[in-house]
Amino acid sequence: MCPPVGLPSVPSWGCPAPGPFVVKYGVNGKLLIIHTWECMVEANRRQLDPARRQTLRREVTHALREAILSGAYQPGAHLVEAEIAELMGVSHGPVREALRELEAEDLIVIEPHRGGFVKSFTADDIREIYSLRSLLETAMVQRSIERITEDDLIALDALIAQMRIAEAAENAEAEIELDLAFHSTLCALSGHRRMIEAWNRLAFPIRLFLTMAIPKHLSLHEAVESHIPIVEALRQRNAVAATKHMEAGVLAIGERIAIAMTPPAPVVALPDPLGEERGVR
Numbered sequence: 001m002c003p004p005v006g007l008p009s010v011p012s013w014g015c016p017a018p019g020p021f022v023v024k025y026g027v028n029g030k031l032l033i034i035h036t037w038e039c040m041v042e043a044n045r046r047q048l049d050p051a052r053r054q055t056l057r058r059e060v061t062h063a064l065r066e067a068i069l070s071g072a073y074q075p076g077a078h079l080v081e082a083e084i085a086e087l088m089g090v091s092h093g094p095v096r097e098a099l100r101e102l103e104a105e106d107l108i109v110i111e112p113h114r115g116g117f118v119k120s121f122t123a124d125d126i127r128e129i130y131s132l133r134s135l136l137e138t139a140m141v142q143r144s145i146e147r148i149t150e151d152d153l154i155a156l157d158a159l160i161a162q163m164r165i166a167e168a169a170e171n172a173e174a175e176i177e178l179d180l181a182f183h184s185t186l187c188a189l190s191g192h193r194r195m196i197e198a199w200n201r202l203a204f205p206i207r208l209f210l211t212m213a214i215p216k217h218l219s220l221h222e223a224v225e226s227h228i229p230i231v232e233a234l235r236q237r238n239a240v241a242a243t244k245h246m247e248a249g250v251l252a253i254g255e256r257i258a259i260a261m262t263p264p265a266p267v268v269a270l271p272d273p274l275g276e277e278r279g280v281r
Contacts, residue, residue, distance in 0.1 A: 056090060061098040063088065068107050068118055069208050079108060079116035105204040121205065123258040129205055130254025136199050137183060137250060138243045140190035141230070145239045147189055156185060156231050160224065167220040175220050176210045182227055209257050217260035218253065226253070 064084070067073050085095045099116045102108045108116045121129075159182045166174040180203055187199045214223060226249040233242035 057094045057097045057101075060084075060088060060090060060094045061101050064098055064102060065105070065107065065204070068102070069204070069211060071211065073118050075118050075120040077118045078114075079118065081115055105201060107204055107208065119205075121209070121261070123262040126209060126254060126258040126261060129202060129209075130250060130257075133199070133202055133206065133254070134247050134250040136195055136202070137186065138247050140187050140192060140195055140199070141234070141242045141246050142239055143192060144186060144189040145234065145237055145242060147191065148234055152185075152189060153231065153235055156182060156227075156234075159185070160227050160231065163224040163227070167224050170215075170220065172214045172220060173211075175223060176207060176214060179210065179223060179227075180207060186230075209261075213257045213260055218256055223253070 064073075064079070073079065079099060081092055081095050081099065085092050088095070099108065099110060103110050103116070107119055109119050110116045159178055163175050163178045163182075166172075166178060184199070184203070187196050190196065210218075210223075214220060229245040230242055230249070233239075233245055
């Protein structure tokens with residue numbers, strides 16, 4: 001039995017140092033964690049103290065989140081607590097806590113007596129999330145306009161330059177991470193803690209949408225170039241233009257993704273008015 005692509009086993013704790021690890025299955029399929037510094041232990045041998053348990057919970061949450069965002073777990077996939085615990089070599093507790101955290105991030109839904117399921121978003125869900133994102137980001141741009149420094153603008157320019165490198169390499173994953181870093185940087189410049197927290201919660205489903213849409217429904221070039229007029233307006237301290245470009249860019253991309261994710265309407269066969277004349281009964 002092997003974990004799905006993108007779902008690594010969690011390293012056991014107490015070895016000399018953290019680092020890369022690989023997974024092997026020993027006698028009778030017993031899950032073993034083999035670290036690159038050749039420390040081998042059974043994954044579920046140790047009793048975890050509270051600090052280690054918190055660290056383990058974060059590791060499980062991160063692994064499951066990455067598996068969902070990368071598409072290893074598709075929308076609607078059933079996340080069975082017992083199976084995940086076995087695959088990752090941990091007890092049920094950290095998996096249960098990780099699933100609750102992912103539910104709070106709007107990536108899964110938990111159904112009583114059934115467990116977690118990767119959330120399937122509708123077109124209306126996508127429009128709602130992007131309209132909320134637009135409200136948050138335009139408000140934060142307005143707050144940032146007087147705070148932004150030349151060094152901040154240089155940092156934003158550098159992120160766009162890195163996006164172009166990712167575009168040239170057709171590296172959608174890197175472009176998406178840089179895109180989110182660009183918007184996260186702008187959010188941080190606002191200095192508004194609660195709006196930043198709200199944006200951070202939206203970032204997880206947004207990353208999922210972008211992963212599903214790029215490059216099939218949204219080109220890397222479009223995603224990169226939409227950031228340039230925002231920076232130019234910020235450089236000119238033009239709050240109206242910066243807000244306009246941010247709102248237009250966010251809503252346009254959200255609508256593109258919503259349309260792309262809308263399933264086609266079923267084809268209904270129409271009755272043939274000449275059927276009887278043709279001998280069709």
